[in-house]
């Protein structure tokens with residue numbers, strides 16, 4: 055039976071775009087509770103410029119203060135060598151190197167050409183030697199971007215080859231602005247799985263146009279088993295026009311449970327945590343749907 059790994063990104067993708075700074079101790083409390091939910095990974099922060107993303111300016115404190123559950127992997131997103139060195143010093147489990155297949159988005163996001171990003175990654179792979187830290191390579195905007203429109207599959211596959219040649223351990227295809235559709239997802243995931251063989255592949259979908267969970271089903275049909283998702287469905291890249299939330303973790307787990315697909319995630323714990331988001335974030339309009347409607351299995355008095 056298929057086992058699907060659920061990888062939580064609210065502390066990074068979620069909080070980075072919020073209007074309000076989530077206090078550091080609240081972030082730590084939430085990550086510690088998420089660590090008890092049966093997730094495979096948690097992306098706990100990013101080591102980026104605090105000027106670019108002020109909400110994640112507390113990255114060191116987060117990584118060194120959370121309680122590490124040895125059953126899961128703690129990840130930080132990294133844009134450049136400086137960020138990698140900070141993450142290595144903080145002893146993160148895994149770094150997630152991000153470059154965008156869209157040259158325009160890469161410039162807006164990390165102020166680099168693709169070549170400059172890749173040269174930085176090469177240097178990071180040198181710095182990581184002798185540590186136990188794993189490296190995931192993300193190709194952002196793998197399914198399209200509002201400036202260039204469609205991104206060619208050859209371009210995406212070329213960057214994946216480049217990542218693997220550098221010695222990265224795993225790959226993520228990210229649909230940063232929610233442009234992917236299920237037919238496209240199935241096609242690209244099949245191609246990439248063939249290309250990378252046993253190397254773990256993660257799909258990172260945003261629900262910007264309501265296609266997020268449909269894309270998950272398409273990706274599973276193509277053989278994918280790892281998905282990023284954000285509690286409450288919040289999140290988005292501050293440097294991409296019209297960006298909105300990731301697929302919602304509890305909605306994803308609920309759907310997979312209804313489909314009798316195993317995840318090991320304890321849905322009720324996630325739902326409880328998600329119910330705390332309006333207070334934590336200071337807003338009521340959280341996208342997650344199961345929290346509002348209840349589970350399919352919730353019985354109401356007749």
Ligand code: COA
Pocket residue numbers: 070100101102103104106107131133134135136137138140152163164165291292293
């Ligand atoms: N961590 C902390 N500070 C950093 C840093 C890092 N990883 N990288 C650079 N800086 C600092 C530099 O020290 C410098 O500081 P100063 O102005 O006080 O001297 C400043 O940022 C500019 O450095 P530079 O190397 O010229 O960076 P830049 O202006 O070209 O910006 C990035 C490049 C990558 C640092 C910046 O675009 C960034 O942090 N982007 C993050 C994007 C992101 O998180 N997107 C969402 C997730 S996909």
Ligand code: ZN
Pocket residue numbers: 067228230258260289290291300
């Ligand atoms: Zn994202």
